[in-house]
Amino acid sequence: MLILTRKKDESIIIGDNVEIKVLEISDGKVKLGIEAPKNIDIIRKELYENIEKENKKASEIHISLDELKEIMSKGKKD
Numbered sequence: 001m002l003i004l005t006r007k008k009d010e011s012i013i014i015g016d017n018v019e020i021k022v023l024e025i026s027d028g029k030v031k032l033g034i035e036a037p038k039n040i041d042i043i044r045k046e047l048y049e050n051i052e053k054e055n056k057k058a059s060e061i062h063i064s065l066d067e068l069k070e071i072m073s074k075g076k077k078d
Contacts, residue, residue, distance in 0.1 A: 008023070
């Protein structure tokens with residue numbers, strides 16, 4: 001892990017096209033601005049971990065095609 005120290009209004013560059021800038025520091029919090037191409041997903045780590053957890057749970061569900069068909073047909077009747 002690379003560890004850097006930055007002050008307000010200072011930046012770091014990742015690769016050729018991602019800039020992370022320190023916008024504000026107050027009350028033990030740091031506000032960051034991130035400039036990156038639109039095709040790069042930027043998401044907070046805790047949200048990413050929640051998505052991973054939900055995807056793992058969903059992948060562990062075992063259901064046959066017949067069971068799925070029955071569930072889907074019940075939903076259409078409602």
